[in-house]
Amino acid sequence: MTAGRTPSKRILIAGLFHETHTFLTDPTPCSAFRFLHGDDLLSVAGDASPLGGTLEFALQHHWQVLPGVWGMAVPGGMVQDDVWAWYWEELRKRIDEHLRSGIDGIYLVLHGAMVCESLTDVEGELLRQLRAIPELAGLPIYGVLDLHANVSAAMIDLSDCLVAYRENPHADARVAAIRSARMLDERLENGPRLKQQLRQVAIVWPPTGTASSTDPMKSLLQRAREIEATDPAIRCINIIPGFAFADTPDTGLSISVIGTAEAESLTKVLDELEAMAWELAPLGVPSDLPLDDTLSRWLSSRPPGLTVIAEPSDNIGGGAPGDGTGLLRGLIRHEIENAAVCLNDPAAVAKLAEHSIGERVTLALGGRGSDLDDGPLELAYELLGLYDGRFELEDKQSHLASVAGDRFDMGRCAVVRYHGITILLTSERTPPMDLGQWRCVGLAPESFALIGVKAAVAHRRAYDLIAACNLTVATPGPCSSDLTTFPYQRLRRPVYPLDRVTRNR
Numbered sequence: 001m002t003a004g005r006t007p008s009k010r011i012l013i014a015g016l017f018h019e020t021h022t023f024l025t026d027p028t029p030c031s032a033f034r035f036l037h038g039d040d041l042l043s044v045a046g047d048a049s050p051l052g053g054t055l056e057f058a059l060q061h062h063w064q065v066l067p068g069v070w071g072m073a074v075p076g077g078m079v080q081d082d083v084w085a086w087y088w089e090e091l092r093k094r095i096d097e098h099l100r101s102g103i104d105g106i107y108l109v110l111h112g113a114m115v116c117e118s119l120t121d122v123e124g125e126l127l128r129q130l131r132a133i134p135e136l137a138g139l140p141i142y143g144v145l146d147l148h149a150n151v152s153a154a155m156i157d158l159s160d161c162l163v164a165y166r167e168n169p170h171a172d173a174r175v176a177a178i179r180s181a182r183m184l185d186e187r188l189e190n191g192p193r194l195k196q197q198l199r200q201v202a203i204v205w206p207p208t209g210t211a212s213s214t215d216p217m218k219s220l221l222q223r224a225r226e227i228e229a230t231d232p233a234i235r236c237i238n239i240i241p242g243f244a245f246a247d248t249p250d251t252g253l254s255i256s257v258i259g260t261a262e263a264e265s266l267t268k269v270l271d272e273l274e275a276m277a278w279e280l281a282p283l284g285v286p287s288d289l290p291l292d293d294t295l296s297r298w299l300s301s302r303p304p305g306l307t308v309i310a311e312p313s314d315n316i317g318g319g320a321p322g323d324g325t326g327l328l329r330g331l332i333r334h335e336i337e338n339a340a341v342c343l344n345d346p347a348a349v350a351k352l353a354e355h356s357i358g359e360r361v362t363l364a365l366g367g368r369g370s371d372l373d374d375g376p377l378e379l380a381y382e383l384l385g386l387y388d389g390r391f392e393l394e395d396k397q398s399h400l401a402s403v404a405g406d407r408f409d410m411g412r413c414a415v416v417r418y419h420g421i422t423i424l425l426t427s428e429r430t431p432p433m434d435l436g437q438w439r440c441v442g443l444a445p446e447s448f449a450l451i452g453v454k455a456a457v458a459h460r461r462a463y464d465l466i467a468a469c470n471l472t473v474a475t476p477g478p479c480s481s482d483l484t485t486f487p488y489q490r491l492r493r494p495v496y497p498l499d500r501v502t503r504n505r
């Protein structure tokens with residue numbers, strides 16, 4: 001670049017964003033994705049998302065944004081191969097068009113834990129394909145990753161700088177995206193070439209062990225910030241616990257360090273943080289209470305008021321099907337009275353709609369969304385009512401409101417009863433974040449002695465208003481904190497806490 005001339009900043013912006021839970025039965029098809037390209041992609045500038053933040057930064061810093069293709073779907077099962085095939089074909093077409101006038105750099109908005117049927121490392125493959133285009137082989141490639149990315153060697157070797165979120169819940173996704181965009185801008189302004197080094201650590205923590213406000217993440221993130229603050233040659237340290245429910249060779253904790261320092265200094269940083277991760281590792285393995293013990297103890301103490309039992313293994317907000325039967329089976333086994341649960345089962349609702357209120361109908365409920373479940377629970381249930389399932393949110397500032405607006409549609413619903421247990425059946429997965437869900441079907445949630453919710457933490461804002469007691473139990477399900485319940489086949493072994501690991505450093 002000649003001194004005095006404004007540097008050319010023709011930046012291709014693209015991305016692919018999915019957290020793939022490979023143990024779910026239902027795959028994620030192309031139709032589950034929202035794709036943006038051309039002017040639609042540019043129109044996101046300024047919104048609260050990482051892409052919106054990057055585009056806003058680009059405008060402020062006079063980048064000429066070359067829109068690629070950006071695709072996103074909510075967390076779910078294995079992504080079908082045609083999603084990747086379609087995505088790459090579309091992106092390739094746009095790259096060819098942009099290459100006519102030249103490209104100076106690439107910025108990618110990624111999740112980092114996307115898995116397709118025949119690709120365990122979709123992000124690595126994207127980078128491989130980009131680098132295989134001769135004109136892009138030597139260009140700076142920067143980008144942003146979710147804190148739950150499963151980072152591969154290819155992702156680091158084939159990119160210049162990938163910056164991960166530092167907060168969980170992810171309040172800083174947009175900030176992280178802008179941090180990386182700023183580093184790309186410096187490079188375009190003739191800044192130094194950055195080096196990246198990755199350390200995959202033989203540790204896998206369940207999502208419930210990866211909150212940034214508690215250890216192990218809290219201390220690791222804190223130490224990373226201290227190192228960044230004291231060594232100007234270290235530009236960014238990423239502590240990335242990964243997404244345990246994606247069965248891939250890259251799943252688990254990774255630490256990456258980005259800077260201008262010598263390779264040896266980068267390695268030293270990784271050594272220190274890896275040692276610290278091992279010391280703190282047991283704190284990332286929280287255990288939920290055993291179901292039968294918990295219910296027995298609850299029955300003997302019978303606390304006054306409502307007890308809310310959370311079942312993180314079937315956390316709907318985390319991609320789970322919401323039809324697990326574990327807790328319901330427990331309630332039946334212990335003959336609990338005046339309890340309520342909600343299950344997503346559109347087929348059961350359709351069958352019940354053919355019957356009259358008050359009829360006893362033999363049905364196989366739930367248990368289809370995950371192979372880990374004991375399967376559908378066939379019993380004779382009494383039909384109490386049928387409803388349209390639409391409700392107005394009681395809490396319009398909740399997380400559910402930020403997704404759905406003022407109203408939520410659970411699809412057609414039925415309420416059935418089996419002995420002392422009332423079961424709300426929905427046709428659409430409904431994260432339990434608003435009590436309107438119960439009231440719209442004529443049920444007063446505070447009138448029960450016990451309610452089961454398919455969530456980990458996000459339900460607390462609504463239920464804490466009526467709960468006298470909160471419990472969290474372990475049930476078999478796709479979002480269980482107990483990773484020993486998952487039939488891993490591709491995970492790199494040995495790995496803590498599933499195996500005895502001898503540390504090699």
Ligand SMILES: [Zn+2]
Pocket residue numbers: 146147148170
């Ligand atoms: Zn995440």
